[in-house]
Each structure stands twice: as structure tokens, then as C-alpha cells.
Amino acid sequence: MHDEILDCLVIGGGAAGLTAAVYLGRYRRRAVLIDDGGSRIARIPKARNVIGFPDGIAGPELLERMRLHAGRYGTTLELGRVERLERTAGGRFEARAGSRRLEARTVLLATGATDIEPEIPGLAPALKAGVVRYCPICDGYETQGQRVAVLGRQQHGLREAVFVAGFDNRVTWLALGTRDTLPAEELERLRRAGVTVEDREPRAIRCGPRQVLVELAGGQTLEFDTLYPALGLVHACGLATALGARARPDGQLEVDEHYETTVPGLYAAGDVAVDLNQINVAAGQAAIAATAIHNRL
Secondary structure: OOOOOEEEEEEOOOHHHHHHHHHHHHOOOOEEEEEOOOOHHHHOOOEOOOOOOOOOEOHHHHHHHHHHHHHHOOOEEEEOOOOEEEEOOOOOEEEEEOOEEEEEEEEEEOOOEEEOOOOOOOHHHHHHHOOEOOOHHHHHHHHOOOEEEEEOOHHHHHHHHHHHHOOOOEEEEEOOOOHHHOOHHHHHHHHHHOOEEEOOOEEEEEEOOOOEEEEEOOOOEEEEOEEEEOOOEEEOOHHHHOOOOOEOOOOOEOOOOOOEOOOOOEEEOOOOEOOOOOHHHHHHHHHHHHHHHHHHO
16 A cells, blocks of 8 residues: 655655755655665765865764754655665656555655775774775865875776875875776876876785785785775666666766756756765755756646
8 A cells, every 4th residue: 555645755865865855845845765774974984075064074973963954844764775666657656665665756866876895804994094085085185195095997096096196195006907908198197196006916905093004916015094995886776777767887877957867757866866976966966856856746
């Protein structure tokens, strides 16, 4: 049995989903947000570029504040996981989350992305201590003047190494045997940025509370203050692509200026949508999408 038909079902409870919940609630729309608790924000030791928190705020605290904000305006927040999303004969959407079935006129996907993690002992406490970081856009400022390693293959690793070098760091790109696959002009970018290239495969990487040790195949050990894994992201686009939504090869969903996907009535905001993966960007996308949803209903 279905509950009353929703105006919008929001799937995902990170920055995008919770911002959309605030807007939809204030527009007095009947909306439900279902979240599986996997937002990457929960893993951030301290976010320092979120507007309004000049001294930074811990990710879990930021999430809790956003949940309280969303709940204040009547949007229902539920813990669960949407396993299937289908289109009904009447053109609406039907979602299944365990035994729960919901029908909605529109859907906003805010399912985000997951970092591809290296298999490194001590990774979790190193992330908490800020020794291992995933987002130089978010926290490159905090690494100024440090010895930084970027672990990643080909263009992805190269681009991140060049970016991190812009914070006056001593950067080593751990290229994992892919240096020679890149054209000379790309390698020249590394030289101009002052990046050292280490192409030998690491034999072991060990993370401590204040440093990262990289043991190379020849027995040499390199010591760093910070490690950036640059192995890519997996974008959670499956619910949308199963309905025929177009996605880029990396899984980010194609959207229009109102953040509607190529499936009418299905919107996407945050890391799963095409654009920069940032909390502030996700919130802005969700505000636009929620307003477009309100205007179409």
C-alpha cells in the first residue's frame, strides 16, 4: 500500500539532499527524504570552506545541524536505502526501500559519490588526523609548505599533483607505473610546477598519526606529511541510469540548467550531478532543483 502521493522524494541526505529538504519544506510541499547514512561529509575532520563557519566545522556536526534545519520545516527524514526506482503507468515514480513503497510526482537524486580508497593500514585514523586527505580543493590551504604525496594513475594523478603544488608544497606524484603513458607536454606541466615524479610501485604504504611512509620496490622509503589518494570516485547514478538517464563515463549525471536529468521529473544535485564536488556547490544545485520542482507542480 502507498501512502499519499508525494510531491517529491529526495534520495540522499548529504548537503544536496538536506538543502532540498529545507527548500521543499518551506515551499510547503509534501516531501520525504530517505538517506542510508553514507554521506562523505560524515568523514570530514573539519570543513573550513563552508560559508558561515570561518573557524571550520566537523563534518558530523555540520550534518546534524543540516538535519535539524531540514526537519524544522516539515520534510520527513527517514533512514533507509532505496533499492529500486521505477516509472509508473501514470508517469509518476515508485521507489522501494526495503518493505517501504513510496510514490512521488518528482524525484531529486542526491546520492553522491564514494572515494576509491587504497588498501593502506591505518587509513581510517589517518583520515581523522588529517594525514590522509581526499579533497585538495577543500583543504589544500591547510597543507601549505608540507611534503605531500599524490597517489594516482595517469591524468587524474597528474592533475591533482599539479593542483596541490599550487599551495607551495613539496609534491611527489606516485604515478604507479603510468608516467610514460602521458604525452611530453603533460609531463612538462609537472616540471614547471616543481613536482617530483616517482614511477616505481610502492611496496607498502604505512600511515601514522603525523606522517606517511612509502616503501618503494627498491627498498627506499619516502616520508611525507600528507597523502592524497587520487584514485577516482564512484558516482551513485544507478537508480537514474536504470530509468534511462544519461551519465558521463565517470557516472556523473547529465543535467540541464534546472538540474533535471534527461528523464522528465527526475532531478539530480550534489556529487552525482555534473559539476564540482563541493558542499557549497551541492547546496546551490539543490536550491535550484527544489525551486524548479516547486514551480513545475
